Amino acid sequence: MSDNYEPSSAIGKWFDKRLPLLTLFAGHVLPYPTPKNLNYWWTFGGILTFCLVTQIVTGLVLAMHYVADAEQAFTSVEHIMRDVNFGWMLRYIHANGASMMFMAVYIHMARSLFYGSYKEPRELIWIIGVFIFLLMIATAFMGYVLPWGQMSFWAATVITNLFSAIPLVGESITNWLWGGYSVGSPLLTRFFTLHYLMPFLIFALVILHVWALHVPGNNNPEGIDVVQGSQDTVPFHPHYVVKDGLALVVFLVIFAGFVFFVPNLLGHTDNYIQANPLQTPEHIVPEWYFLPFYAILRAVPDKLGGVILMVSSIAILAFLPWLDTSKVRSAKYRPLYKQFFWLFIADVILLGYLGAQSADGLFLIISRIATAYYFIHFLVLMPLLGFVEKTKPLPKSISEPVLSKEEREAQVAGST
Amino acid sequence: MSEDKTVTRRNFLYITTGSFFAAGSAAVVWPFVHQMNPDASVKALASTEVDLTPILPGQSITVLWRGKPVFIRRRTSEEIAEAKKVSLTELPDPEVDEDRVKNPEWLIMVGICTHLGCIPLGQKGEYNGWFCPCHGSHYDTSGRIRKGPAPKNLEIPQYVFLDDNTVKIG
Numbered sequence: 001m002s003d004n005y006e007p008s009s010a011i012g013k014w015f016d017k018r019l020p021l022l023t024l025f026a027g028h029v030l031p032y033p034t035p036k037n038l039n040y041w042w043t044f045g046g047i048l049t050f051c052l053v054t055q056i057v058t059g060l061v062l063a064m065h066y067v068a069d070a071e072q073a074f075t076s077v078e079h080i081m082r083d084v085n086f087g088w089m090l091r092y093i094h095a096n097g098a099s100m101m102f103m104a105v106y107i108h109m110a111r112s113l114f115y116g117s118y119k120e121p122r123e124l125i126w127i128i129g130v131f132i133f134l135l136m137i138a139t140a141f142m143g144y145v146l147p148w149g150q151m152s153f154w155a156a157t158v159i160t161n162l163f164s165a166i167p168l169v170g171e172s173i174t175n176w177l178w179g180g181y182s183v184g185s186p187l188l189t190r191f192f193t194l195h196y197l198m199p200f201l202i203f204a205l206v207i208l209h210v211w212a213l214h215v216p217g218n219n220n221p222e223g224i225d226v227v228q229g230s231q232d233t234v235p236f237h238p239h240y241v242v243k244d245g246l247a248l249v250v251f252l253v254i255f256a257g258f259v260f261f262v263p264n265l266l267g268h269t270d271n272y273i274q275a276n277p278l279q280t281p282e283h284i285v286p287e288w289y290f291l292p293f294y295a296i297l298r299a300v301p302d303k304l305g306g307v308i309l310m311v312s313s314i315a316i317l318a319f320l321p322w323l324d325t326s327k328v329r330s331a332k333y334r335p336l337y338k339q340f341f342w343l344f345i346a347d348v349i350l351l352g353y354l355g356a357q358s359a360d361g362l363f364l365i366i367s368r369i370a371t372a373y374y375f376i377h378f379l380v381l382m383p384l385l386g387f388v389e390k391t392k393p394l395p396k397s398i399s400e401p402v403l404s405k406e407e408r409e410a411q412v413a414g415s416t
Numbered sequence: 417m418s419e420d421k422t423v424t425r426r427n428f429l430y431i432t433t434g435s436f437f438a439a440g441s442a443a444v445v446w447p448f449v450h451q452m453n454p455d456a457s458v459k460a461l462a463s464t465e466v467d468l469t470p471i472l473p474g475q476s477i478t479v480l481w482r483g484k485p486v487f488i489r490r491r492t493s494e495e496i497a498e499a500k501k502v503s504l505t506e507l508p509d510p511e512v513d514e515d516r517v518k519n520p521e522w523l524i525m526v527g528i529c530t531h532l533g534c535i536p537l538g539q540k541g542e543y544n545g546w547f548c549p550c551h552g553s554h555y556d557t558s559g560r561i562r563k564g565p566a567p568k569n570l571e572i573p574q575y576v577f578l579d580d581n582t583v584k585i586g
């Protein structure tokens with residue numbers, strides 16, 4: 001970080017003296033010292049930022065043609081698909097963009113779990129991340145309601161009815177949410193308003209997220225602190241700008257593949273049928289990225305219990321920094337945790353599969369076991385592992401494992 | 417509390433200012449919250465009249481009341497007998513059939529699953545009443561919950577028989 005940065009042009013100097021934006025970017029963000037060993041799992045933060053901007057830009061232009069009214073919403077979306085110039089493309093980018101963003105956020109979160117990025121001193125980065133994730137869930141859900149197809153309508157019905165599980169005030173709360181006695185136009189209008197607002201709140205949280213990241217700096221695959229003044233770091237620009245850029249291009253190829261070749265693969269055909277309050281579709285399933293949580297909701301035979309468990313399954317993430325008792329961050333040096341990490345990932349994928357099946361018979365039994373395991377992972381295994389696990393010795397620095405024997409000896413001699 | 421702490425004029429001012437601020441804030445926030453509650457035009461659509469003549473025993477219709485589906489079923493004598501013979505101890509939400517109907521032949525109830533609001537399918541499920549496909553709730557021939565995640569019986573709306581063949585819901 002060069003504190004002595006100064007803009008070269010006269011106009012730059014004039015501006016920077018009054019508002020030091022240039023110093024912030026050219027003096028702080030671009031030369032930001034970043035661990036030199038970050039792998040491609042670290043590129044998803046940048047990819048997520050790109051996704052957020054894509055959703056905002058495509059959403060903005062869709063809002064120029066969309067009508068938020070129960071009578072007209074469905075037709076206005078068809079109008080976007082058929083009549084508006086490039087409307088089909090903009091809508092497919094926005095719809096698949098949500099899926100791509102969830103794909104990226106799940107990888108980003110799994111990366112944090114594997115390398116212990118949520119641990120001291122990065123607890124707040126992680127907790128802000130959990131809030132971003134919550135807002136993403138709310139935004140995606142409300143967005144899915146807007147086309148007012150059968151799945152939109154029944155997803156809105158089932159999810160808003162979750163609030164009716166609250167004792168005593170439940171019914172008043174649902175009527176308040178609906179602005180009526182059932183899901184209809186008032187709900188659609190307010191969902192549109194909130195769907196428009198929330199991405200900007202996410203944007204504000206992302207700024208706090210990155211700000212908090214820039215205090216301790218990035219974690220890294222070894223999970224050890226960088227040695228100050230060593231050769232453990234490289235400037236963010238150009239090294240990670242280029243690495244993030246390459247990852248983004250590969251990500252965009254996959255994204256474009258969905259948009260241009262299978263734009264409806266991740267959606268549900270029933271949502272091309274206009275909402276009908278008199279008929280529930282045969283199978284209602286949420287979007288793929290909500291399936292694990294939906295499976296947890298249905299695993300419990302009790303309404304309030306199911307809701308509490310589903311909410312807890314996300315809320316519990318915020319407490320992870322204190323549930324994990326191990327001092328070692330990276331799973332590379334935690335032989336037991338490494339195995340439980342993969343078991344946990346398998347469990348979440350299994351829950352996702354179960355969320356799409358009918359909730360009875362064998363599926364229901366397996367859902368219960370998988371749900372129990374989800375919580376056991378956080379409440380039993382994470383606290384326990386810190387005490388029973390024999391971790392591998394950590395390298396002294398990021399550079400150490402890649403140095404030759406002589407260099408290592410030279411380094412030790414130099415440092416003493 | 418120490419003895420020598422007396423209530424000063426300043427304490428009084430702090431507390432009154434604070435109370436007025438809190439009450440004032442609540443008064444300002446309330447309109448912003450209350451605007452979301454059902455409005456006058458929604459409340460105005462509060463009742464629906466239905467002609468029952470075309471419905472034969474064993475048939476049902478669904479009508480819309482306040483945007484919600486209402487099931488009107490003309491039950492067969494077997495269904496009525498089945499609903500009556502169930503003992504209360506078998507029911508998660510105990511209610512006798514007599515309390516759920518004004519005329520045993522006509523079962524009128526809100527067709528919304530008390531779990532999460534899907535519309536149950538008629539004459540399906542293990543109790544020959546209604547079955548909700550969303551998360552598998554089974555209701556009997558009186559619309560009472562028997563099995564599955566739903567906590568309550570199907571809701572009975574307010575209604576009156578205006579004459580033998582007309583019912584007013586709401």
Ligand code: HEM
Nearest residue numbers: 042044045046048049112117126129130132133206218219
């Ligand atoms: C819109 C969503 C999000 C955006 C745009 C975003 C953006 C970023 C960026 C740019 C970074 C720095 C680069 C990197 O390490 O990948 C980062 C780091 C991080 N993010 Fe996120 N993030 C998002 C959501 C989340 C969520 C949901 C979580 C967890 C629940 C999370 C947890 C973290 C953590 C712990 C770090 C520190 C990583 C490290 O240096 O090891 N993020 N995020």
Ligand code: FES
Nearest residue numbers: 529531532548551
């Ligand atoms: S909504 Fe009927 S069982 Fe869940």
